[in-house]
Amino acid sequence: MSNTPTVEAVPHQRHGLAESLEIASLKVPFRIKVALVWLVIGGLLLIGFLKSGFDIAWMGDHAAAIVKAVWVTIAFSIIAIACAVGLALLGALGRVSRNPIAYGVSGFYTSFFRGTPLIVQLFLWYLALPQLALGLLPEQYATWFIWPAQVAGIVGIAFNYGAYMTEIFRSGIEAVPHGQAEAAAALGMSSGQQMRRIILPQATRIVIPPTGNEFIAMMKDTALIGLLGTTLMWADPFRMAQLSGKADFRNLEALIAAALVYWGLTAVFSIFQRKLEERMGRGYVRQSKAKT
Amino acid sequence: MTEPLVRVAGLHKSFGSLEVLKGVDLEIGAGEVVVVFGRSGSGKSTFLRCINFLEDPTMGTIEVAGIKIAAGSPTRFRRKQIQSLRKTCGMVFQQFNLFPHMSVLDNVMEAPRRISGDSAKDVKDHAMALLADVGLADKAAEYPIRLSGGQQQRVAIARALAMKPQVMLFDEPTSALDPELIHEVLSVMRSLAKDHSTTMIVVTHEMGFAREVASRMCFFHEGVILEQGTPEMMFDGSRLPETQRFLNAVM
Ligand SMILES: Nc1ncnc2c1ncn2[C@@H]1O[C@H](COP(=O)(O)OP(=O)(O)O)[C@@H](O)[C@H]1O
Ligand SMILES: [Mg+2]
Numbered sequence: 223m224s225n226t227p228t229v230e231a232v233p234h235q236r237h238g239l240a241e242s243l244e245i246a247s248l249k250v251p252f253r254i255k256v257a258l259v260w261l262v263i264g265g266l267l268l269i270g271f272l273k274s275g276f277d278i279a280w281m282g283d284h285a286a287a288i289v290k291a292v293w294v295t296i297a298f299s300i301i302a303i304a305c306a307v308g309l310a311l312l313g314a315l316g317r318v319s320r321n322p323i324a325y326g327v328s329g330f331y332t333s334f335f336r337g338t339p340l341i342v343q344l345f346l347w348y349l350a351l352p353q354l355a356l357g358l359l360p361e362q363y364a365t366w367f368i369w370p371a372q373v374a375g376i377v378g379i380a381f382n383y384g385a386y387m388t389e390i391f392r393s394g395i396e397a398v399p400h401g402q403a404e405a406a407a408a409l410g411m412s413s414g415q416q417m418r419r420i421i422l423p424q425a426t427r428i429v430i431p432p433t434g435n436e437f438i439a440m441m442k443d444t445a446l447i448g449l450l451g452t453t454l455m456w457a458d459p460f461r462m463a464q465l466s467g468k469a470d471f472r473n474l475e476a477l478i479a480a481a482l483v484y485w486g487l488t489a490v491f492s493i494f495q496r497k498l499e500e501r502m503g504r505g506y507v508r509q510s511k512a513k514t
Numbered sequence: 515m516t517e518p519l520v521r522v523a524g525l526h527k528s529f530g531s532l533e534v535l536k537g538v539d540l541e542i543g544a545g546e547v548v549v550v551f552g553r554s555g556s557g558k559s560t561f562l563r564c565i566n567f568l569e570d571p572t573m574g575t576i577e578v579a580g581i582k583i584a585a586g587s588p589t590r591f592r593r594k595q596i597q598s599l600r601k602t603c604g605m606v607f608q609q610f611n612l613f614p615h616m617s618v619l620d621n622v623m624e625a626p627r628r629i630s631g632d633s634a635k636d637v638k639d640h641a642m643a644l645l646a647d648v649g650l651a652d653k654a655a656e657y658p659i660r661l662s663g664g665q666q667q668r669v670a671i672a673r674a675l676a677m678k679p680q681v682m683l684f685d686e687p688t689s690a691l692d693p694e695l696i697h698e699v700l701s702v703m704r705s706l707a708k709d710h711s712t713t714m715i716v717v718t719h720e721m722g723f724a725r726e727v728a729s730r731m732c733f734f735h736e737g738v739i740l741e742q743g744t745p746e747m748m749f750d751g752s753r754l755p756e757t758q759r760f761l762n763a764v765m
Binding site: 399401402404405406407408409410411412415419420423424427 | 566568597598600601603604605607609611612613614615624625628629670673674676677
């Protein structure tokens with residue numbers, strides 16, 4: 223009887239400090255610990271900045287202009303993603319087409335725009351295209367191809383992302399089971415109706431998550447447009463930070479402010495994307511709300 | 515005898531070097547129910563899919579309800595013809611192939627809404643009547659994924675009927691179903707045949723259904739119709755050893 227091992231048989235005092243800490247730590251949920259790690263990283267960075275003479279007062283005066291420039295990023299991104307989706311849709315339809323012209327053009331498009339650096343493409347649109355136009359066209363038409371930096375930038379980003387998204391859309395279209403188009407065809411629907419009414423709506427659901435990722439990447443890449451030398455009116459947070467930071471020798475403060483703007487923007491959009499994905503699940507989730 | 519509703523003449527189909535159909539001829543009159551049976555791989559699905567040109571025949575002609583199309587290349591004119599022919603054929607697949615992004619009612623209304631030219635109200639009334647016929651009027655607003663296999667297949671039948679086809683093609687409509695769900699689909703098909711005199715070509719191994727409903731049975735063997743006749747002839751009369759062996763195996 224007496225040597226039956228029980229929990230109480232181990233006296234409390236015998237715990238070493240390390241062991242007590244471990245037991246206490248096990249009681250703290252994982253999420254809380256992760257949050258603490260983030261806090262510590264943030265705290266250390268803050269201390270580092272302050273020690274380095276980080277000018278909070280300057281931030282107070284100038285950060286507002288940098289934050290406000292987020293509207294430029296949002297505008298660039300929305301216009302560019304809209305154009306990119308259109309290009310990608312055309313590109314994907316070309317990639318799944320049996321028409322040699324559509325297939326060839328879309329193949330050339332994706333190959334070139336995925337095979338060359340984005341920054342080079344931006345300068346091609348901004349500097350090389352006008353030269354080409356001037357060399358080929360009468361002057362009154364050539365001037366149509368001389369674009370301000372922000373226009374060349376948006377076009378460049380749209381074509382580049384459109385090429386990557388062409389492959390996303392193509393695989394989305396091909397992921398719709400073949401029986402779907404067959405069922406529609408058997409009903410007498412034309413191939414255009416099959417594509418519009420049956421295949422694309424189902425492909426949309428498949429491509430939304432990867433397209434959201436492309437959009438997030440695109441929002442960050444719009445910062446490259448500033449390198450073409452946009453005017454103050456079209457200056458995004460990065461360009462704004464460069465201009466004001468350089469002027470006052472406050473590059474650290476300005477660039478940190480710009481980085482935080484992009485970071486916040488992508489965080490907000492990630493939440494939005496998750497909500498959208500939940501909505502798109504309609505028709506694919508077996509159990510919905512009121513089923514008892 | 516009146517003109518046949520479906521006429522298949524000299525039908526050949528090859529996939530690359532594999533010749534799957536080696537000359538099939540078949541005429542089907544209005545109101546007939548033809549059951550097609552035979553070993554897996556004998557070309558039954560390919561035959562059915564050639565009738566509405568889901569597979570392009572290598573040789574031969576297909577005629578349905580007066581629309582006659584020969585094997586050939588997919589010119590614009592021929593594509594139009596194929597589309598018209600398809601409107602006269604309803605097809606039901608083994609895997610149902612309902613549109614998962616649409617409600618049951620929208621599945622049934624989709625094709626007539628796009629291509630029949632009927633008014634929106636007529637299309638909807640007809641679709642609801644068809645859903646009532648297959649016993650699923652109360653599921654009109656559901657999405658397909660929330661239905662059982664048997665219910666999905668009944669919706670698929672209603673969807674195929676929505677274009678008011680003159681002939682219905684069934685490709686093993688109960689093979690993907692759990693055994694206890696088979697009878698609900700068969701009873702819808704039985705009622706189509708008996709109450710509505712629908713012309714049907716049914717690939718199936720449900721021999722009870724065949725005996726009761728078929729006006730004719732066709733035994734497919736290695737790409738040809740080896741033997742055909744009424745169910746009585748097939749089940750009781752003298753027949754070829756291949757047919758006999760197959761029927762013994764499935765019954
Ligand atoms: N799209 C295709 N490509 C190549 N071979 C095919 C294709 N469809 C069917 N086949 C072949 O044709 C033969 C007959 O198939 P099928 O008509 O489906 O037979 P059944 O329906 O009688 O089982 C099989 O050998 C099958 O592998
Ligand atoms: Mg088959």
